[in-house]
Amino acid sequence: MSDLEEELRAIVGTAHLLVDPDLRDAYETDWTRRFTGSARCVVRPADTAEVAAVVRACATAGVPMVVQGGNTGLVGGGVPAGGEVLVSLTRLTALEPVDEIEGQVTVGAGVTLEKLQAHARPAGLDVGVDLAARSSATIGGMVATNAGGIRVLRYGSMRDQLTGLEAVLPDGTVITRLAGLAKDNTGYDLTQLLAGSEGTLAIITRVRLRLVPLLPARAVALVAVDGTDAALTLLAAARGRLSTLAAAEICYPEGMELVRSYGRLPAPFDAEYPAYVLLECAGHTDPTDELLDMLGECAAVEDATVASDVAGRARLWAYRETHTEAINTAGVPTKLDICVPLRELSGLVAVLSETVEAVAPGARTILFGHLGEGNLHVNVLDAGEHAEQVTDVVLRQVAQRRGSISSEHGVGRAKAEWLSLSRSAEEIDVLRRIKSALDPAGVLNPGVLLPTPADDNVRG
Numbered sequence: 001m002s003d004l005e006e007e008l009r010a011i012v013g014t015a016h017l018l019v020d021p022d023l024r025d026a027y028e029t030d031w032t033r034r035f036t037g038s039a040r041c042v043v044r045p046a047d048t049a050e051v052a053a054v055v056r057a058c059a060t061a062g063v064p065m066v067v068q069g070g071n072t073g074l075v076g077g078g079v080p081a082g083g084e085v086l087v088s089l090t091r092l093t094a095l096e097p098v099d100e101i102e103g104q105v106t107v108g109a110g111v112t113l114e115k116l117q118a119h120a121r122p123a124g125l126d127v128g129v130d131l132a133a134r135s136s137a138t139i140g141g142m143v144a145t146n147a148g149g150i151r152v153l154r155y156g157s158m159r160d161q162l163t164g165l166e167a168v169l170p171d172g173t174v175i176t177r178l179a180g181l182a183k184d185n186t187g188y189d190l191t192q193l194l195a196g197s198e199g200t201l202a203i204i205t206r207v208r209l210r211l212v213p214l215l216p217a218r219a220v221a222l223v224a225v226d227g228t229d230a231a232l233t234l235l236a237a238a239r240g241r242l243s244t245l246a247a248a249e250i251c252y253p254e255g256m257e258l259v260r261s262y263g264r265l266p267a268p269f270d271a272e273y274p275a276y277v278l279l280e281c282a283g284h285t286d287p288t289d290e291l292l293d294m295l296g297e298c299a300a301v302e303d304a305t306v307a308s309d310v311a312g313r314a315r316l317w318a319y320r321e322t323h324t325e326a327i328n329t330a331g332v333p334t335k336l337d338i339c340v341p342l343r344e345l346s347g348l349v350a351v352l353s354e355t356v357e358a359v360a361p362g363a364r365t366i367l368f369g370h371l372g373e374g375n376l377h378v379n380v381l382d383a384g385e386h387a388e389q390v391t392d393v394v395l396r397q398v399a400q401r402r403g404s405i406s407s408e409h410g411v412g413r414a415k416a417e418w419l420s421l422s423r424s425a426e427e428i429d430v431l432r433r434i435k436s437a438l439d440p441a442g443v444l445n446p447g448v449l450l451p452t453p454a455d456d457n458v459r460g
Ligand code: 2HG
Pocket: 074, 132, 149, 321, 323, 324, 335, 336, 369, 377, 378, 379
């Protein structure tokens, strides 16, 4: 074992330094199987002090690190490119008591979203962000990637829940800002700077979040519509009429078919429709009537099925939430996560399949996502060796429509080369200056988020 490994072992203990390839394996490939690389070793610190000691040891040895939470990321930002020390944060699972006066909670970076939800709910509070990977996604990773999910329409994304954090800088310095003050104008907001920085500026070890009221009365509608324009008409009606609107999601027949055969689910309607919208309402009192009234009056509704009980709601959500698993079972997808202004959504959807097929004949394009934000998950199966061209042509369609090449999954390694489609040269220069101010030696997550300088104009 080398000096660095000996030092890391002294910090975390033998059981938490994984050098053997068999033990490293689960950390080295993302769960879509698209990104894989071999780490020098995996190190699993237990708390902030151990993370700081690990970072100091690696920085002194000049060895780069890649940071990983629940390994549910979809852009390759948490798996090694090759030769890094992989710092896994899943042992940072401390859960402090819910602060019911402030309506906030402080948790370790490795706590899963599901565990935090279970922790907050007995106090009548809930986490404002929710997403399908809740059982594995960790709070630290969700902050580092500014995760979005199915409730952004109501509560915003992860950065909007954040009131403070603790993090280890690339030289091992610890910054702690966990008082969770509602008002605090004392200069640059370091907490917000680290949200969405994808492990390139610091390692987040603890997080303080504001919680939202737990809303026990819910109603879900799966609505058949005539296409994307009709879905937007329904969204506008839902926004205008439903004071309790909590989610507005969209999917299309190709995805519906995959999901149905994967989960052996019955057809939700007697006929197939060009698009499906899932609406959820949530309140302290039953929102079902409000939802039914709106659906009854909206001309865009072709057919609808509504459920207010727990099992019925889960049954309807399954049509939307199992898309990722169903697609993964069908192959290794090329995944793109984009958003465009809502007025551009229909035009984009109309050209996506043909855009993909022009560079990857026979590829299958599956679309679904978060209608409220114009956020589509473009999943392409059977792109074969054309995955890169698929990424390029789709992201250019998005950029032409003033959209974002990464709506909620982050840039990671997957989109770094295309960053200039969404950010100006001046902005990228500022991002680089921030990175080199905090991480001059480039030891944290190299190759993630920022393109290597030579690539700047490759895709621009
Ligand atoms: C979702 O909305 C996730 O379900 C995953 O963001 C999206 O698998 C995907 O492309």
